[in-house]
Amino acid sequence: MPTSARNDLTAHRYRFTGHERILHNVRADEVLPGLMELFGYRRVFVVCSRSLNTRTEVIARIRACLGERLVGLTDDVGEHSPLSNVLRAAQQVRDAGADVLLSVGGGSVMDMCKAIQLCLSENAYSREALLKLQFVLSDDGTEMLTTSRAVPAIRQIAIPTTLATSEWTPVSTPIDELTHLKARFVVPEGSPRAVIYDPAILAQTPLPLLLSTGIRGLDHAINTACSSSPHPFASLLAEQAIALYMQNLPLLKDPANRQAHANCQLATWYTGMGQMSVPHGFSHWMVHIVGPYGSVAHSDAACVLMLAQAKWLEGWATEQHDRLRLALGGTGQPFHEILQRLLEQLGLPTALQDLGLNRQQVEAMIEPALQHPMVTRNNIRPIRSADDLRAVMALAWRSDGAQAKELP
Template sequence: MTQQGRVVFSAMEEVVFGRPAAEAVAALAEKAGAERIFLMVSGTLQRETDAIARIRAALGNKVAAVFDRMPAHTPREAVLAATAMARAAGADLIVTVGGGSVTDAAKAVQLCLANGTATAEAMDALRDGKAGAPPVVRQIAVPTTLSAGEFSAIAGVTNEATRVKEMLRHPRIIPAAVVLDPALTRHTPEWLFLSTGIRAVDHCVEGICSAAAHPFADAQALRGLSLLVDGMRRVKADPGDLDARMDCQLGSWLSMAPLATGVPMGASHGIGYVLGAAFGVPHGHTSCIMLPAVMRWNAAADAAGRQALVAAAMGAPGAAAGDLLDSFIGGLGMPRSLAAVGISRDAFPRIAEAAMATPWVPRNPRPIAGPAQVMEILALAA
């Protein structure tokens, strides 16, 4: 049968890379005709560097308000607080500077503004693509990590009551523009930069290995994986290597091609959602721990030889992809087990049960029928 598929392109308008963030953001804001810009930024960058001050200076009197207190994992209440500030400021553009939690928060704020959302209960109406009115206030994202959420039309928001990460989706919440400035990432702690790089590796690998993979996504994910692996090794060896940091950012961008074109992720992402929302494990670390274990568990069902493509893209044709990833992640000094992040075997049944309810575990390339099989994967990562 002839191969079939469908690729839907996003509402992102442009990606600017290699230019100073302040200069690029000012040009994009001018192009958008923005007059009341709402900045959502990393609190650490705001307090400890001049990066935010430079961007504010470039935007001049068009900055209407600044929000700099978004916690990790993007909790609902903080999203609502940011929404209230943006609404009061009459924002006509959101500019984010920071990691994935800040980026996702702004995507959620776009939906909340468009739909008049002001309470945690009202956010239920925005989950899983159910939102009504499309966003009008768009976003320019300046990422400082490599988790690549800025290239997705999905916002992950944690429901504090249930400790579950919920998905908010709308084609127009993907940022209108992204600015990749490698110099800005020098302020990001090494563990965060490298671990979120493994998150991007996870996007590439699970996209390549998906049963729904297609050539358009493969081309970008395979190139992205090569850039990430080489770039992160170079950054680890020399944190001041801006060319290496640029390669990491470009690889991160390419890593999102599978997700952005409809290719589902697998068990590493699904289990990672639970580890992040319910146990507070940083997103990058969830991928460091789970990806090699998932690849080893999936290897027995890899009749199409997709894992061989991963090994070749990492520069080691013929190697076992799970072992190769484990060695690479360990070489970066990242945690390699659930025990290393304080999760004992007693928690495995709870994790396994919750993972089955995520969007990705049921789409794993080796079918997962129930929690017992998730427990097998967790045992490999123990």
């Protein structure tokens, strides 16, 4: 479908994702009891990261403030929240009679909670039953739609510990261990009912992970601002988010700088409020291939793919890149050079070699990327064929800005 026709369909669409309360720059253990009382929750099941549970006092303080409301807890999440872990936890939540999930962690933790919600709502406790519920695309290919028709059985309250914006979508992409591919769910009422942004908890996250998830959030904002079918409200928020990320991510190196942590959480808020309303391009989706196939964290892959996409769009997204440069102070540098300088300043990967990948691994990703429903859709500069994908990945292979034509 031509871009102009797609713009007619999407230009007036804003997708509200169902949040009722956002608490920003607060202490989670101080506000949680009142929030539970507000919503009338009495039986809380906590899903958290193992590192928070075993290496910090964060979960102990959460347990203490919940008191008798706490009916269960699991930290058995795992990288990319494997389906077997999701199914096991869903049965634990069901058996505990929980009336709300409390996620304390990053994207894998929140993704697991969304998938658990789907299990309980659809009474789906096997791999086969759950995989039947994967999303479908709208007729124009710009929007992900749920296939679940059950009344939602449980909601989530989120305390994010990273910056990649998972708390702002109903989308869950746990990994299927049998195929090494990401399952793809849009969960009815899957976005958290409430989000608690506690900068002190955010500061507990190891710095490399915190910075790379910030880049994943930045990548979401850039994809929103450079969407093939933009929305004015989403673009406005994305531009503000990009400026906040660029200004504050370098300041996270000081763990005592609570304002920088709070500002980065604000950037995820701005990003999340718009990202579901417009289609995203290559870099957003290719991490779902690079991650499981290369055993690479989503956020690390996002660093490299964000940079490659900016190079790929040079000369094709001139108006969008000009607006973003203006939001960043009017620098005359190519947009991809601004991004590369940020990644180098943060000590983050800029090329596929930095992720430990070799040519054979990258080539093995081409066919799964072609088969993915979103990787080759909705790109301002078209990506239609295996050769197009190889050309973009060649840009990801190098970090010097050269317009490489093939992988070395």
